[in-house]
Amino acid sequence: MSICKVDDQIAIEVKGIKKNYGHLQALRGVDLKVVKGEIVALIGDNGAGKSTLAKIICGAIQKSEGELYFWGEKTDVQSINHAHKIGVFTVYQDLSLAPDLPVSDNLFLGREIMRNGFLGKLGVLDRKTMRNESKKALAAL
Ligand SMILES: Nc1ncnc2c1ncn2[C@@H]1O[C@H](COP(=O)(O)OP(=O)(O)O)[C@@H](O)[C@H]1O
Numbered sequence: 001m002s003i004c005k006v007d008d009q010i011a012i013e014v015k016g017i018k019k020n021y022g023h024l025q026a027l028r029g030v031d032l033k034v035v036k037g038e039i040v041a042l043i044g045d046n047g048a049g050k051s052t053l054a055k056i057i058c059g060a061i062q063k064s065e066g067e068l069y070f071w072g073e074k075t076d077v078q079s080i081n082h083a084h085k086i087g088v089f090t091v092y093q094d095l096s097l098a099p100d101l102p103v104s105d106n107l108f109l110g111r112e113i114m115r116n117g118f119l120g121k122l123g124v125l126d127r128k129t130m131r132n133e134s135k136k137a138l139a140a141l
């Protein structure tokens with residue numbers, strides 16, 4: 001389901017992605033294009049393979065077959081850190097959120113912005129920058 005198309009620059013393209021977990025074939029050739037500014041929802045039954053596809057795109061697991069392109073460039077996403085470097089971030093659902101922390105802390109969970117602390121030595125969380133960045137991101141939605 002696609003909500004708002006801004007232009008036709010393809011941010012993410014998934015071609016013929018397959019994923020096997022042992023004998024179980026979870027993805028049997030997924031094709032998907034996400035253009036710049038587009039909001040895409042993956043909808044399907046439990047076990048349809050939504051999480052598997054999302055994990056492949058964000059580098060949490062490796063595909064068995066197929067190709068991934070980011071901004072037109074063929075890329076094998078090696079890890080979550082690699083995904084971050086090419087601008088792919090994931091906000092996890094329910095149990096992976098920290099309900100006691102504010103929204104901005106959750107958005108930056110695992111990739112916190114730090115600033116120099118005491119005498120420029122110890123890094124401390126830069127909550128102000130994280131809050132501002134979160135506000136911008138939420139306003140953009
Ligand atoms: N780590 C795993 N090992 C084996 N099978 C898995 C694993 N993760 C998911 N599966 C199986 O792959 C299929 C797709 O699962 P999943 O991607 O979680 O679907 P969805 O997110 O749409 O509910 C299901 O049959 C599920 O049982």
Ligand SMILES: [Mg+2]
Nearest residue numbers: 047050051052
């Ligand atoms: Mg799922």
